[in-house]
Amino acid sequence: MKRYIISILLVFTAFTLSAQDEDYFDEAPEPGVLTRVFGGRRYTIEPYVIERCPGAIRVAVDTIHTDDKYVDVVLFDDQTWDYLHHARPGIDSTLVFDEYWSTEDLYVYRKYPASQIPETVDLLLVDENHGYCVPIKGKVTSKYRVRHSRPHTGVDLNLDTGDTVRAAFDGVVRCSCGSRETGGYGELIIVRHSNGLETYYGHLSKRIVEPEETVRAGDPIGLGGSTGHSTGPHLHFEIRYKGQTFDPERIFNFETGRMVADNQFTLRKDYFSIYSHSGQTDAESYAASQALYYKVKKGDTLGKIAARNGTTVAQICKLNGISSKKVLRIGERLRIR
Secondary structure, three states, X not given: OHHHHHHHHHHHHXXXXXHHHOOOOOOOOOOOOEEEEEOOEEEEEOOOOEEEEOOEEEOEEEEEEOOOOOEEEEEEOOOOEEEEEOOOOOOOHHHHHHOOOXXXXXXXXXXXXXXXXXXXXXEEOOOXXXXXXXXXXXXXXXXXXXXXXXXXXXXXEEOOOOOEEEOOOOEEEXXXXXXXHHHHHOEEEEEEOOOOEEEEEEEEOEEOOOOOOXXXXXXXXXXXXXXXXXXXXXXXXXXXXOOEEEOHHHOXXXXXXXXXXXXXXXXXXXXXXXXXXXXXXXXXXXXXXXOOEEEOOOOOXXXXXXXXXXXXXHHXXXXXXXXXXXXXXXXXXXXXX
């Protein structure tokens, strides 16, 4: 780092000396404002001002990024420099690294007993030190629902290949995995957050963060794409608690880019049902979570299943998002209530 800074200063000093014969300042600038001339054009540079002594200031003329994204080097008009330290996210390392942590296993909570999760969990999402950011602002093209008789455990967000995907909250990257390791998710990033949530970002064209890297809400973590089981460019975004998914639209309005949940979000256990989603009352959510299912057997038809279970074909189709002409597969699970 020191050798890197010395090189910057040598270049900066040489440029300053060569510029002394030029119109370096247009005129005596206002305090804290620097006007420089490059190629005959004048530029006003917004300052980063530090008091040197009573009545004197030094003015920043350039900022150099370092290999640490939370530290920059600021160069001043008197040929001095300083580090500019950006606030790092505060992460509870005990929770993040010690509990069910793996940089390779996508589903580290598969052995966590869901019965241990309380009926309600109060989660602090944001405060004065920790913000939020929608991973990508845009239209939800597929919701948290049963889709083609299978659970779609996140939301799909419209994007173009190469669009920047950002971290939803401050956290630590748990997995940065390629398509060969994730199957349908394609190129995938998983970020764990200090409140116990994990966010999944799937179908990326490129991953730009590594496991155990700390990220802030809004930091770029990947580029959108169509890898894995995908019919076109989009972001598959999930939110999980102890491995259990719930509807991300309970937290975000992706079209406006705003958070719809309170800063202190109460997560109910019935939200983990694929039939429980945003827009429902708590009573409707609970009722939906008590759904009954039927496993299709050889010779079954929708009519036979409806008659056997005291319901109708129309109701089964509505609950499962299917057509009455659907061809049933043996072993397929259908919701009947």
